[in-house]
Amino acid sequence: MIRVGQGFDVHQLVEGRPCIIGGVTIPYEKGLLGHSDADVLLHAISDAVLGALGLGDIGKHFPDTDEAFKDADSLKLLQHVWGLAKERGYKLGNVDSTIIAQRPKMAPYIPQMAQVIADALEAEDLSQVNVKATTTEQLGFTGRGEGIAAQSVVCLVKSVL
Numbered sequence: 199m200i201r202v203g204q205g206f207d208v209h210q211l212v213e214g215r216p217c218i219i220g221g222v223t224i225p226y227e228k229g230l231l232g233h234s235d236a237d238v239l240l241h242a243i244s245d246a247v248l249g250a251l252g253l254g255d256i257g258k259h260f261p262d263t264d265e266a267f268k269d270a271d272s273l274k275l276l277q278h279v280w281g282l283a284k285e286r287g288y289k290l291g292n293v294d295s296t297i298i299a300q301r302p303k304m305a306p307y308i309p310q311m312a313q314v315i316a317d318a319l320e321a322e323d324l325s326q327v328n329v330k331a332t333t334t335e336q337l338g339f340t341g342r343g344e345g346i347a348a349q350s351v352v353c354l355v356k357s358v359l
């Protein structure tokens with residue numbers, strides 16, 4: 199059986215916050231604002247996995263009104279979500295994601311992000327995880343550097359005998 203899910207997330211860029219994307223802390227003058235560590239990429243992937251499972255979204259599983267998730271490490275949230283997939287007998291088929299940001303430059307950090315995601319989703323091969331980045335050619339809120347968006351598509355597979 200194959201299940202597909204997609205996720206999309208946005209966080210505002212502000213001064214005085216770390217810039218954590220895909221589990222990697224990127225040196226930058228601004229960081230992402232959120233109730234958790236605001237890791238926009240891991241949130242999009244978490245939502246994609248939950249979508250594939252038909253289990254809602256991360257706001258449902260980790261409400262931003264709950265102090266337990268204040269400054270939460272989004273890698274732990276993704277690991278929890280992956281546990282839900284495993285419990286249901288799914289393995290990762292593949293996951294493809296795009297970070298939408300004018301700055302900072304993501305390319306140097308993408309291999310490290312892919313490894314973090316592959317470990318969290320227990321990929322058998324690194325080729326199952328793809329991370330891309332794009333600017334929006336200075337257009338819109340991402341182009342003005344006001345925020346960063348990420349989107350993700352995941353394919354989960356379960357063998358049925």
Ligand SMILES: Nc1ccn([C@@H]2O[C@H](COP(=O)(O)O)[C@@H](O)[C@H]2O)c(=O)n1
Binds near residue numbers: 298303304305330
């Ligand atoms: N924040 C970003 C945005 C883009 N990249 C890389 O640059 C390439 C060109 O981006 P365009 O938006 O002009 O198509 C793209 O292929 C990305 O690899 C990046 O590293 N960081």
Ligand SMILES: C[C@@]1(CO)OP(=O)(O)OP(=O)(O)OC[C@H]1O
Binds near residue numbers: 207231236256267268
């Ligand atoms: C992760 C949670 C929970 O700490 O908070 P945020 O960091 O604000 O992230 P968001 O993408 O708005 O969605 C889910 C939230 O409930």
